[in-house]
Amino acid sequence: GEDVEQSLFLSVREGDSSVINCTYTDSSSTYLYWYKQEPGAGLQLLTYIFSNMDMKQDQRLTVLLNKKDKHLSLRIADTQTGDSAIYFCAESLTGGGNKLTFGTGTQLKVEL
Amino acid sequence: NAGVTQTPKFQVLKTGQSMTLQCAQDMNHNSMYWYRQDPGMGLRLIYYSASEGTTDKGEVPNGYNVSRLNKREFSLRLESAAPSQTSVYFCASNRGYYGYTFGSGTRLTVV
Numbered sequence: 760g761e762d763v764e765q766s767l768f769l770s771v772r773e774g775d776s777s778v779i780n781c782t783y784t785d786s787s788s789t790y791l792y793w794y795k796q797e798p799g800a801g802l803q804l805l806t807y808i809f810s811n812m813d814m815k816q817d818q819r820l821t822v823l824l825n826k827k828d829k830h831l832s833l834r835i836a837d838t839q840t841g842d843s844a845i846y847f848c849a850e851s852l853t854g855g856g857n858k859l860t861f862g863t864g865t866q867l868k869v870e871l
Numbered sequence: 872n873a874g875v876t877q878t879p880k881f882q883v884l885k886t887g888q889s890m891t892l893q894c895a896q897d898m899n900h901n902s903m904y905w906y907r908q909d910p911g912m913g914l915r916l917i918y919y920s921a922s923e924g925t926t927d928k929g930e931v932p933n934g935y936n937v938s939r940l941n942k943r944e945f946s947l948r949l950e951s952a953a954p955s956q957t958s959v960y961f962c963a964s965n966r967g968y969y970g971y972t973f974g975s976g977t978r979l980t981v982v
Binding site: 763767790792794799800801802803804807847849857858859860861862863864 | 875902904906911912913914916919921929961963965967968969970971972973974975976
């Protein structure tokens, strides 16, 4: 099956930028997603990018997509303590069922 | 509020016991999913239902069964729970281009 890889941990200082990286394997993925999971909660969609785009910006969030290298990144500008959470990237799969494959998740810790 | 509702939120089972995890969505979505989340392993797909009346296996279906009761409800059953099934279980429904809407999860411990 497809593997979506992320580093497990990232620690940044409040006010700095955070960059969370993801590599995926299915070159035919149509959409790629970033989800946020706060402690004890389900996953919430942060943003998504269509595969024919290189970049998408949404307020403090910037998503970069490099299809050649199958690399997706999420940049959070001016990181705040409320951004501390686990971040998952996910890719849509070809075939039936509209299935998504999720990465292992990156735990972001924001320090004062 | 519109969304995905899961019950129960917490459950402790003894090895060999059975239980059903319930999931319901009120967004009229066709596709629904069950995932399990384990530390360092992300979310792994157990079963999914592309539409009412259909179900298919995901990546880790062994030890589980599902029922798509109607368009709203998709349940997950553990017939004989094992400690390896200790996990957090998430139900989700598909919003099309906007990805999934997730429930808040069921935290299951099998002792």
